[in-house]
Amino acid sequence: MRLCSLVDKKVWLDEMTWEEAGEAFKKTDVAVVCSGATHPNGVACPLGTDTFVAVGMGERIGKRSNVIVVPTLPFGYNPYHTDFPGCIHIPQQHLTDLYLDICRALYKYGIRRLIFLSPHAGNASAILDAAFRLREENGMLSAFVSYELAGKVKPDLEAYASEGLADETAMMLYLKPATAHPERGGWQEFKNVYGPKIKTVGSRKFSFGKGEITIYSTSKDISDTCGWSSTAKGRDMTNATKELGENIIETAVNYIVEFIDEFKKVKLPPAPN
Numbered sequence: 467m468r469l470c471s472l473v474d475k476k477v478w479l480d481e482m483t484w485e486e487a488g489e490a491f492k493k494t495d496v497a498v499v500c501s502g503a504t505h506p507n508g509v510a511c512p513l514g515t516d517t518f519v520a521v522g523m524g525e526r527i528g529k530r531s532n533v534i535v536v537p538t539l540p541f542g543y544n545p546y547h548t549d550f551p552g553c554i555h556i557p558q559q560h561l562t563d564l565y566l567d568i569c570r571a572l573y574k575y576g577i578r579r580l581i582f583l584s585p586h587a588g589n590a591s592a593i594l595d596a597a598f599r600l601r602e603e604n605g606m607l608s609a610f611v612s613y614e615l616a617g618k619v620k621p622d623l624e625a626y627a628s629e630g631l632a633d634e635t636a637m638m639l640y641l642k643p644a645t646a647h648p649e650r651g652g653w654q655e656f657k658n659v660y661g662p663k664i665k666t667v668g669s670r671k672f673s674f675g676k677g678e679i680t681i682y683s684t685s686k687d688i689s690d691t692c693g694w695s696s697t698a699k700g701r702d703m704t705n706a707t708k709e710l711g712e713n714i715i716e717t718a719v720n721y722i723v724e725f726i727d728e729f730k731k732v733k734l735p736p737a738p739n
Contacts, residue, residue, distance in 0.1 A: 508630020
């Protein structure tokens with residue numbers, strides 16, 4: 467895995483003049499569409515954790531690869547979090563339509579390949595819908611990426627996965643330290659609200675007998691803090707360090723930059739007639 471240094475160049479579309487944007491579009495047909503969320507992430511992380519991670523990753527990807535980086539959308543699909551103050555939820559169809567409008571505009575300026583960067587997994591269904599509609603309409607090719615790719619590149623990092631605990635707090639300590647409060651965090655057992663035989667094991671995940679069932683539950687149903695992990699390392703807030711956050715972010719970014727290099731070589735789908 468190569469390590470690339472940050473260089474001084476404009477990567478965000480909104481920081482360019484229209485003339486600078488015109489020149490940038492001549493040099494690439496790839497855009498990174500950054501999407502975050504405003505919702506609870508435990509008690510140690512800010513509401514904008516997913517947005518701040520998208521911004522941090524988008525900045526690094528843009529400076530290490532020849533792409534256009536679209537300003538980060540700070541709201542996402544998260545109806546299951548709305549019992550917690552501050553959550554801003556966008557219905558899926560509205561979110562899909564917004565992605566479509568953004569990407570159709572990019573198509574006009576020559577973008578044909580899209581990298582949807584979303585640390586918030588809840589946005590994935592809206593992105594999926596938009597991606598296939600853009601392919602059908604314009605022959606655009608889309609990929610979905612997130613910081614969670616770091617756990618595939620370095621499997622030991624997957625052990626820290628959490629919602630608002632070790633890995634997310636660590637990333638905030640690396641990217642926006644003033645917003646992270648690891649001393650406030652701490653694992654609390656899931657609430658079991660569906661009886662003694664149906665055990666909560668994760669967000670909308672429940673074990674029953676030898677199987678695992680999805681029950682469409684709210685975050686408040688299973689946790690009073692909206693913070694959880696399925697691993698011991700993810701629950702242990704002593705693991706929430708700046709060094710861990712740097713490892714996760716930089717591992718994911720370098721992997722994505724290498725992927726983009728190959729993605730540029732892929733033959734595009736046939737354009738619609």
